[in-house]
Amino acid sequence: MVQLEPYWNIIMLHCHILQYNFHKTISKENITFQIDSDRKAALDAIAARINRDRSYVLNEAVAAYLEMYQWQIEEIKKGIAEADAGDFASDEEVKATFARLTNAD
Numbered sequence: 001m002v003q004l005e006p007y008w009n010i011i012m013l014h015c016h017i018l019q020y021n022f023h024k025t026i027s028k029e030n031i032t033f034q035i036d037s038d039r040k041a042a043l044d045a046i047a048a049r050i051n052r053d054r055s056y057v058l059n060e061a062v063a064a065y066l067e068m069y070q071w072q073i074e075e076i077k078k079g080i081a082e083a084d085a086g087d088f089a090s091d092e093e094v095k096a097t098f099a100r101l102t103n104a105d
Contacts, residue, residue, distance in 0.1 A: 036045075040054075047057045082088075089097070 043054050043057050047054050050057075
């Protein structure tokens, strides 16, 4: 078994440096919004199960939401740029893709 005692001070120093750098680079702000009691209870249950606080769960949820919608917006922009450039599928390509996806002949 590895003895951590001799390395404990180094480990703790490293953790404090990481924590300092994390808080130094990420600015946090408080926001307030209303949520129904069922959703609040669900958040609290999730937080308890993963041994985190409600703020952590909310931050993870907001990050996932923003990532999904930012991806979607970028894909829409790419589609608009392709359409503006006249890059459309031919009728044959559309029919072939539809047939492949629906197993139609």
